[in-house]
Amino acid sequence: MALQPVLIAGQWRPAQSTGSFHAENPATGERLPDEYPTSAWADCDAVLTAAVEAAVALRALPAEKLAEFLTAYAAQIEARAADLAAIAHLETGLPVTPRLATVELPRTAGQLRQAAAAAREGSWALPTIDSKINLRSVLEPLGPVLVFGPNNFPFAYNGVAGGDFAAAIAAGNPVIAKAHPSHPGTSRLLAEAALAAVRETGLPPATVQMLYNIANEDGLRLVADPRLGAVGFTGSRSGGLRLKAAADAVGKPIYLELSSLNPVVMLPGALAERGPKLVEEFTTSCLMASGQFCTNPGLMLLLAGEAAEQFEAGVKEKFAAAPVNPLLSAGVGRGLLNSLATLRAAGAEVITGGEPVNTPGSRFANTLLRVSGEDFLAAPEKLQTEAFGNASLLVIARDASELAAVLDHLEGNLTGCIYSDTQGGDDELYQDLAPRLRRRVGRLLNDKMPTGVAVSPAMNHGGPYPATGHPGFTAVGIPAALRRFAMLACYDNVRPARLPAALADKNPNGKMWRLIDGNWSQGDVSI
């Protein structure tokens, strides 16, 4: 069978390839039939050249056109929903329902529509006008954005359809998607839908391009290429940090979403008040999608005592009884085994699980580990090794001050939760612990597991390094996510006819919020 073509400059073209690969069905271990190319540098060069042209053309279009494309794309995805869910299921092992068909696909279409609304309305760009001195500024597109999608959300974070994609396009940039090689068929179907929408709405052909795979060194070269404006990456810490170094060396904006343990602190009053319910909540959150969520609670902090022992026993029982679902790929299983070895060598004890399940495909026993606060503090770095998958580590602190010390040794995380009782018995402890946790996480939760990530303007799916590369930005949440892929563009004494629409005296759509002489307004500049 011929190699699948790649999407360059609005055409599906034969790749200039240096190799090829197949996806695998992780539920069965079977190789899937289609063969996909690893592109040579020539393909990277071609997408860059086409993207630069598209970037220039996009700047000349009204934002309404971007919105039309994003909306049309959402509809194209919905029209292919059954096929998309079927192939994504085959390539990732994730269930068609509810996960793929009724949760992730609608979320993906919804993100695209939210991005469309943001592009159309324009407030995301923080237009700011000082009418007295005729000084005006607004966020403008950065140029072609390279998006690396991860393995764990074949739709919602896909480089050619997900959150980074939607944000980059809505901000006015063409996207070069680097598909994740574990779900190339899903990415192909999505890219076909995107291309149909590009044609339907008359956008520049190279607004959306996609390569399936490239050599690591070509990835670094792409990131550093002056034709590229910015990079979005969701994936492993090691891969992300290599790309970050390449981007940093040339001063290129790169937005990373890397590993995160998402610590959860269960205070004693909460356990006493509603222990069995918390066992249930924690187990459900841990094992959702076999623990392969960026916001999976991988670290649970407890104060030593009878309540903690009961919590552990309850979770152990549920972990052992819960079904074992396939991992996203054989690679995830290998990574999990490696991480567990590191954790065990550093003093963590396996309470249940700890081994692959001997069936066809990639499955791993639901795994619970435990370590004392003292041992954690003796090797905090090793004991924060991410075990991506259905494994979580309990840290049992001797007392409140040891618990505080554990929090003070946490790396940057996307989320952190504190559960406390409803009668105020945990409040003093909360007051001491919450500020410590606050500084180390992007999103602080109360009495709620972190797994859900609402697409809301108030969301922060980001956090301090090494959870991401910059603590001021979020990957989820519109309009804020758009601002990552933009530069601040100021107009000083520029003549009225030459100003972008967002900065004209007249509000271009009557809805755009603009900061005019210090006040947010949907009106015109008063003359």
Next chain:
Amino acid sequence: MALQPVLIAGQWRPAQSTGSFHAENPATGERLPDEYPTSAWADCDAVLTAAVEAAVALRALPAEKLAEFLTAYAAQIEARAADLAAIAHLETGLPVTPRLATVELPRTAGQLRQAAAAAREGSWALPTIDSKINLRSVLEPLGPVLVFGPNNFPFAYNGVAGGDFAAAIAAGNPVIAKAHPSHPGTSRLLAEAALAAVRETGLPPATVQMLYNIANEDGLRLVADPRLGAVGFTGSRSGGLRLKAAADAVGKPIYLELSSLNPVVMLPGALAERGPKLVEEFTTSCLMASGQFCTNPGLMLLLAGEAAEQFEAGVKEKFAAAPVNPLLSAGVGRGLLNSLATLRAAGAEVITGGEPVNTPGSRFANTLLRVSGEDFLAAPEKLQTEAFGNASLLVIARDASELAAVLDHLEGNLTGCIYSDTQGGDDELYQDLAPRLRRRVGRLLNDKMPTGVAVSPAMNHGGPYPATGHPGFTAVGIPAALRRFAMLACYDNVRPARLPAALADKNPNGKMWRLIDGNWSQGDVSI
């Protein structure tokens, strides 16, 4: 005479020093009497430890306290205005009036007061509330900020008083200032004023700390230290990029303002219409403060022809006739000579000046160079060497397409200007050139020199790399400058009493703009 003490943890303490230095009067070349320490790592360690404690204490204070401090500091500076102007004049050679006493000092006090107003009002932090799902986010302090001030603005960019300082404090962070060694006495007086304001308003003693000088390797170590939250740097490209590499390696936010040539394009219609006036404008802007402004127009682009020749002749005459003022230091003179050698070796011809002036102190002849567009395009990197000081390069392009090519080869700059005629004769050319220039500059001007940088919410004193480290941020302009020194902090399902004031249902001061359910509002969350 004893070494001057350093400001650590609210006390002037003897430095742990590895050496010492004196400032020099650049107008005379004389060494000034006071001896200042180069601090050893022990001092760096001490300021970090104290700053961490101050950061925790500052978080617990209402923003009103920050505003009180910034306001009191502005008054303390004004109370010392005469002394400050006198010592800054001695150390920098800049004139007491108008520059130091009537322009830069009031600007500095004004920045502090604007920052105070922003801290008090709170809108800078973009509080965002999704009331339906009780999800809320706001920008919060990052932790201690290290500010490196440059040589060229002893007040307005001073690490212990300038724009980065004001922004970092207003965002709720303590500042560790690294004074510029060319004006240590000015920095000392400012730090004394800051300390008086800290005491007057009861802020944590280590809110403001200052060291005069540190070894390069200790600077890198400071930047990488996990106790430090972020870095602001204004200065040379080489020094800034070394610090950037150290910060990037540990994922620490660093905001840089590096070199910028600030290209000016003078279109033919403008020259024909008002040539002599433009000669005057350009000369004034070039020679202001001996060309030692970050926004000094170091590169002028013209189309070949009689008008360009007349422009050049006019500027040459004015440059030769204008007085030669001292440079900020002997080092600036050496740097200028080196840069001119690079430019000449790459094909630039000296039209006037080109040599140091043989007087006491550091003075350099007003220097104009010229190169053809063709030669520029043969060595665009070398011919964009910044000649910091009173030197500018004219690039004479053969035709419009060569001019466009020159713009396409520009590095990132803070500013770019286009002058055009008022009757529309240059409009076609403008339409082609402006988008090319737009992408490479933070602030695009029409018919105006870039030297003035208004402290306005709409200002962008930033731009694409290598003018700065990230094109989305500005160093001047409140409230935007504050957002550099902050992290996005999200609260998910957090109980009402535990929310920060900015995210409570009730608007904390009735003035704060918050994005509530998609609309900017100064009201409360409706229940």
